[in-house]
Amino acid sequence: MTLSPEQISHALLEAAQKAGAHSADAMVVQGTSVSVDVRKGALEHAERSEGTDLGLRVLLGHRQAIVSASDSSPATLTAMAERAVAMAREAPEDPYSGLAETDQLAQNTDYAALELFDPTPEPTPKMLQDDALAAEAAAAAVEGVTQVSAAGAGYGEHRVHLAASNGFSSGYARTSRSTSCVAIAGTGTGMERDYDGDGRSFQADLRDPADIGRTAGERAIQLVGARKPATGSFPVMFDERISSSLIGHLMAASNGSAIARGSSWLKDCLGEQVLPDHLSVIEDPHRKRVSGSRPFDAEGLPTQRRAVIENGILTGWTLDLSSARKLNMTSTGNAVRGVSSPPSPSSWNLELTQGDQSRADLMRDMGTGLLVTSMIGSTINPNTGDYSRGASGFWIENGEIAYPVNECTIAGNLRDMLMRIIPANDARTHLSRVVPSLLIEGMTLAGS
Incomplete structure (x- = not known):
C-alpha cells in the first residue's frame, strides 16, 4: 500500500x-x-x-x-x-x-x-x-x-x-x-x-x-550589432526583467542569518532609511496563484503579510527560529528547508512600490545612459555592499534607444544605489517578486 x-x-x-x-x-x-x-x-x-x-x-x-x-x-x-x-x-x-x-x-x-x-x-x-x-x-x-x-x-x-x-x-x-x-x-x-x-x-x-x-x-534581433558603450558615470536603468535582483540583494542583506553573523552591509541599519521615503517593500505570502505563497513556514509557524521596508525605513529582519533566538527577537515565519537541510530564513513574495511613470517616460528623462536587459557574473561584497556586474542591453541617447551594447561593467555601492532608485510602473503583478524597471542616476560604467 x-x-x-x-x-x-x-x-x-x-x-x-x-x-x-x-x-x-x-x-x-x-x-x-x-x-x-x-x-x-x-x-x-x-x-x-x-x-x-x-x-x-x-x-x-x-x-x-x-x-x-x-x-x-x-x-x-x-x-x-x-x-x-x-x-x-x-x-x-x-x-x-x-x-x-x-x-x-x-x-x-x-x-x-x-x-x-x-x-x-x-x-x-x-x-x-x-x-x-x-x-x-x-x-x-x-x-x-x-x-x-x-x-x-x-x-x-x-x-x-x-x-x-x-x-x-x-x-x-x-x-x-x-x-x-x-x-x-x-x-x-x-x-x-x-x-x-x-x-x-x-x-x-x-x-x-x-x-x-x-x-x-x-x-x-534587437541585439544584433552590439558594441561596447562609453566609460564614465551615467544613469543606468535596470529593465523589469532583471530589476528584482536589486531587491534580492537588499533582502539578502536583511536576512537574519547574515545579520547574526555580522556579515551584512545592513547590520546597523534597522530603523533607518534604506530606500527613498515614498517606497515600501511588502512581503505577502498569501497572494493567490503565486509561486512564493504558502500557508505556513518550514517550522510550522504561520506566514504573514509584513512591510519589510515601510516608507523607506527598514522595519525588521527576515527570521527563522534559530536566527531570531540568536538576535533575541521573534521569528517572522520565514523558515525554509529541504529534506536534507535544517531550516534557514528566506523571503516570500515581495512587491516594491511602483512609480507613476512608464519605462519610456524614465528613458526620456535619463537622456544618455544604459538600459540593462541582461547581467552576467557578480562581484558583491556582503560587508560593504560594493557592487559590480557584467551587463548588456541598449545605449540610450536623447531619451531613445540608439544601439545595442554588450561587454560592459556597471558598478556602485548598493546602499547608495538603492537610495536613488526611481521606479517605473511596468512590473508584472503575477510574479513572486513584483519589481518594475528601476532608474539609478550616476553609476560607474566601464565599456570601451
Whole structure:
C-alpha cells in the first residue's frame, strides 16, 4: 500500500521517538515533473520523474542531525531514525536549535484559498510538445532569427507535508506550468541570443506559446550589432526583467542569518532609511496563484503579510527560529528547508512600490545612459555592499534607444544605489517578486 506524505511523516516521527530522539520533525515531498524540449520542429528530449523525498531532523537537547532518503519502506524509516539519533549524539551543541513552542504554531493551514494547485488534468506529453513547437515556430518566423537554440515546456505537481513532535502536522499541494524559448540572431562572432518564458501555477494563466517565441525572437534581433558603450558615470536603468535582483540583494542583506553573523552591509541599519521615503517593500505570502505563497513556514509557524521596508525605513529582519533566538527577537515565519537541510530564513513574495511613470517616460528623462536587459557574473561584497556586474542591453541617447551594447561593467555601492532608485510602473503583478524597471542616476560604467 502506498503511504501518503502525511502518513510517512508521522511514521518517521514514531520511529524517531522509538530511537531515542527528544524531539523531531519530518518533511515529506511527493512530486511529479514532466519536461519536453524540441529542436528544428522535432522532439529532442522528453523526461518524466516521480518520487517521494523524505527528511528527518532529530534533536537530543540542543544537538541535532538530519537524514534524508527517497524510500519510504518501514525498514528505511527505522534506519533513518536510528542513524539520525546516532549522528545527533556526536553533533556539537547548538543553543539556538529547537522546535517551535506550541503557541507559536500555525492554527489555520488551509491552503485552498491560496489557489496553489490547478485541479485540471496533468497535460499530456503531446500537449507540452505542441506548446514547445508553437514557441519554436513563432521565434523562427521572426525575420532575422537564424536559429532557435531551445524551446521547451514543463509541468510539475508537488505535495508537501510537515509534521513535528510539538504537535504540528499540515501540508499543501502546488502545481507549476512553464513554456520557454531561446532565439539566436546574426551569424559568426556577431551572433546574439535572447529569451522569453512564462511560469504559472495554473495552466489557464499561462501566456500563449506563440507570443513567448515571437518575443524571444524579437529580443534577439534587437541585439544584433552590439558594441561596447562609453566609460564614465551615467544613469543606468535596470529593465523589469532583471530589476528584482536589486531587491534580492537588499533582502539578502536583511536576512537574519547574515545579520547574526555580522556579515551584512545592513547590520546597523534597522530603523533607518534604506530606500527613498515614498517606497515600501511588502512581503505577502498569501497572494493567490503565486509561486512564493504558502500557508505556513518550514517550522510550522504561520506566514504573514509584513512591510519589510515601510516608507523607506527598514522595519525588521527576515527570521527563522534559530536566527531570531540568536538576535533575541521573534521569528517572522520565514523558515525554509529541504529534506536534507535544517531550516534557514528566506523571503516570500515581495512587491516594491511602483512609480507613476512608464519605462519610456524614465528613458526620456535619463537622456544618455544604459538600459540593462541582461547581467552576467557578480562581484558583491556582503560587508560593504560594493557592487559590480557584467551587463548588456541598449545605449540610450536623447531619451531613445540608439544601439545595442554588450561587454560592459556597471558598478556602485548598493546602499547608495538603492537610495536613488526611481521606479517605473511596468512590473508584472503575477510574479513572486513584483519589481518594475528601476532608474539609478550616476553609476560607474566601464565599456570601451
